[in-house]
Amino acid sequence: MHAPESRRSARGQSGHVILPSRWSMRWRNPSQPGWHPQAVSAVLCLWMASVGNLALWQALHQLGSLQGTAGLRLALGLGLGIAALLGTLVSLLTLWAPRWLLKPVLTLLLLMAAFGSYFMQSYGIVIDATMLTNALQTDVREVTDLLHWRLALTVFGLAVVPAWWLWRLQVRYPQGFKARLKNALFLIAFIAVSVGATGIIFQNLAGLMRNHTQLRYLINPLNSVYAMGRLAKPSGNHAGPLQPLGEDAKLAAANSPSARPPLVVLVLGETARSGNFGLNGYTRNTTPLLQAQARNGLMVSYTNAWSCGTSTAASVPCMFSPLGREAYGARDTDTEGLLDVLQHAGLAVLWVDNQAGCKGVCDRVPSASTTGVPVPGFCDGNECFDAVMLHGLEQRIAALPAAARAKGVVVVLHQMGGHGPAYSHRSPAEFKKFGPECLSSALQECSQENITNAYDNTIVYTDFLLNSVVQWLQTQSGQWDTAMQYVADHGESLGENNIYLHGLPYAVAPDVQKHVPWITWLSPAFTQRSGITPACLQHNAAARISHDNFFHSVLGLLGVQTAVYRPALDLYRGCAAGA
Structure with missing residues (x-):
């Protein structure tokens, strides 16, 4: 006797059994197995924006900015804005890049969020281009000094567990013009949520960022993404070959x-x-x-x-x-x-x-x-x-x-x-x-x-x-x-x-x-x-x-x-x- 079609377990190409739930079915097309890539992005972006930003929430709490109804509105608006910005970045990827890049990029973002969260919380640092340069130029001795069981536990909880879920998940990648159109609509939606959420809390947020500029470097993992962009940008600033100095000395x-x-x-x-x-x-x-x-x-x-x-x-x-x-x-x-x-x-x-x-x-x-x-x-x-x-x-x-x-x-x-x-x-x-x-x-x-x-x-x-x-x-x-x-x-x-x-x-x-x-x-x-x-x-x-x-x-x-x-x-x- 066979189970009803809606209750059967689906088996992906890798052979893993995926058990659908009522909640997950909302994100899926019943006629096609797997999650839509934008749905996967939304879940993980919300994870990084909330749990991955404990250092930001802690800093706002210490400033007294999360108290009362206004504080709750600030937290919700800022969290949704961060998630939507991350979703925008990933949507651009799914719109133009090969589909196989989705999981590696999301995994990289999870790792950046986990490492950033640990170091910002543990040492009170912030992440900018200079801090990222320090990390890239560190040697074995300095890396060894930073290894600790708390770091391993943080990375496991914030990055490894959700990455494990991600890589076991079956994702369907619709093809054709309609699929691209749907991806573009998701991108517009992410942008709209980001703009709308930020607009609702703009007055409070602008004052906070103006008076406490270090907060912008706590927005995780967008701070690391921005820092990487600053380092990789081939701008006119100190570009070109090394110029001689003091040859008349x-x-x-x-x-x-x-x-x-x-x-x-x-x-x-x-x-x-x-x-x-x-x-x-x-x-x-x-x-x-x-x-x-x-x-x-x-x-x-x-x-x-x-x-x-x-x-x-x-x-x-x-x-x-x-x-x-x-x-x-x-x-x-x-x-x-x-x-x-x-x-x-x-x-x-x-x-x-x-x-x-x-x-x-x-x-x-x-x-x-x-x-x-x-x-x-x-x-x-x-x-x-x-x-x-x-x-x-x-x-x-x-x-x-x-x-x-x-x-x-x-x-x-x-x-x-x-x-x-x-x-x-x-x-x-x-x-x-x-x-x-x-x-x-x-x-x-x-x-x-x-x-x-x-x-x-x-x-x-x-x-x-x-x-x-x-x-x-x-x-x-x-x-x-x-x-x-x-x-x-x-x-x-x-x-x-x-x-x-x-x-x-x-x-x-x-x-x-x-x-x-x-x-x-x-x-x-x-x-x-x-x-x-x-x-x-x-x-x-x-x-x-x-x-x-x-x-x-x-x-x-x-x-x-x-x-x-x-x-x-x-x-x-x-x-x-x-x-």
């Missing part, structure tokens, strides 16, 4: 009677908060060695320095450019940078990296990476501590061209520094001065005190590193006139206002992500050579400076003359010989 005559060439080490710090340096007045003594150097009269710390961006990918290319933060963001073309100008001047340049690369600024100079070849005494498993950059440094310098070395050497040491969230991995056991530390990469599991302990221990180790650089430079004084400059690329949030890590858009980022340390050490021989003394520099140590000064100050410190040098941005010019 030359070295000024030195004042030093020793006639020794300069050896300057630029330590590029990573994720360092100026306010957590004891040298800058922090209540904890995180920098005892640097404070001793300052008491010797050879070091000065600028306490009011500000970064170009809130991430390595944004700050490093900007600070090695002559343009400054605002002009760099609006540039029409990409040019060579500081290290190229130093080479044009005839100096030998070396980049040593203990991080995830130089973001393009060292592409045309000799470079070395400390990752991949663990050095006994400096490395713990896959992690090499920053002091490894001094290992074999003399041999690396000796391998540089002799003619250039005779004019002077500039070495850049790129730190791992205090890069989170695994702060406890950044300092060896003997430098763990503050405890207990947060040992989890899911920072929300730890108290802010324990997070700060782990982070402050990275500053204690940075203090050791910088002092080690100074001591090493002192051993080179018979051959070189030596100096060191340390500047961090950006700061860090340690849980203040439930914000962690870094990378927020500059306009809304808290000061702790932008306020960075800037420290200069000059040997007596270099002081005699340049006329610059720490005592003179100390007079302006509290003046507001920024990464805009970095390019020009390094040129001024080394006496490099070029048309791209701007004296007004050189921190050291007022103290230089003949100033």
Whole structure:
């Protein structure tokens, strides 16, 4: 005896049995098996707009925007608007693209929503083009730091389960003119819902987005889609081949009677908060060695320095450019940078990296990476501590061209520094001065005190590193006139206002992500050579400076003359010989 036709189970081409329900039949044509692609899109878009946007709903709740009838109307309107916008994107795909792309694209959107939801909720970050660039440029160590069971659980619940449902689902793809017409009508419907839902709540929504611009970067996964579009867009902005810079550069005559060439080490710090340096007045003594150097009269710390961006990918290319933060963001073309100008001047340049690369600024100079070849005494498993950059440094310098070395050497040491969230991995056991530390990469599991302990221990180790650089430079004084400059690329949030890590858009980022340390050490021989003394520099140590000064100050410190040098941005010019 056969069951009635309406109660039979349908078997798809793959052999899977699909049991229809009354609810699903509403979305289907009884004469054809399977779901209509637009119905599938609508269900999953509603899923992503609602459950996938918990970070957005949480932020709106904290702002008090979801209270009462008006708050409910805002939530419903915004949720429908997000779902309809996602549906519009997928409808465009089903209208023009091959039908087999539907499931992969929806799966990709689900994964983007799941990963975005986890990181936005866990660390208080937002997703924009800069944050996506950071993600694309991360290395294995940084990825490992972020792995946690909470991440796996979030991705499983928000992406894997609905994707499993999607791939088991039988979807029918109508063909012909009528099918295209129906798809076009669905597209129009999605657009109409998006416009209508947004229009109903526009007044409240416009005020929220204007006063809290970070909210627009929480709309998931449209934020990731928009960021990908920004990165992929071949616009006229900084398009075309790399342009030369400072080809006229030359070295000024030195004042030093020793006639020794300069050896300057630029330590590029990573994720360092100026306010957590004891040298800058922090209540904890995180920098005892640097404070001793300052008491010797050879070091000065600028306490009011500000970064170009809130991430390595944004700050490093900007600070090695002559343009400054605002002009760099609006540039029409990409040019060579500081290290190229130093080479044009005839100096030998070396980049040593203990991080995830130089973001393009060292592409045309000799470079070395400390990752991949663990050095006994400096490395713990896959992690090499920053002091490894001094290992074999003399041999690396000796391998540089002799003619250039005779004019002077500039070495850049790129730190791992205090890069989170695994702060406890950044300092060896003997430098763990503050405890207990947060040992989890899911920072929300730890108290802010324990997070700060782990982070402050990275500053204690940075203090050791910088002092080690100074001591090493002192051993080179018979051959070189030596100096060191340390500047961090950006700061860090340690849980203040439930914000962690870094990378927020500059306009809304808290000061702790932008306020960075800037420290200069000059040997007596270099002081005699340049006329610059720490005592003179100390007079302006509290003046507001920024990464805009970095390019020009390094040129001024080394006496490099070029048309791209701007004296007004050189921190050291007022103290230089003949100033």
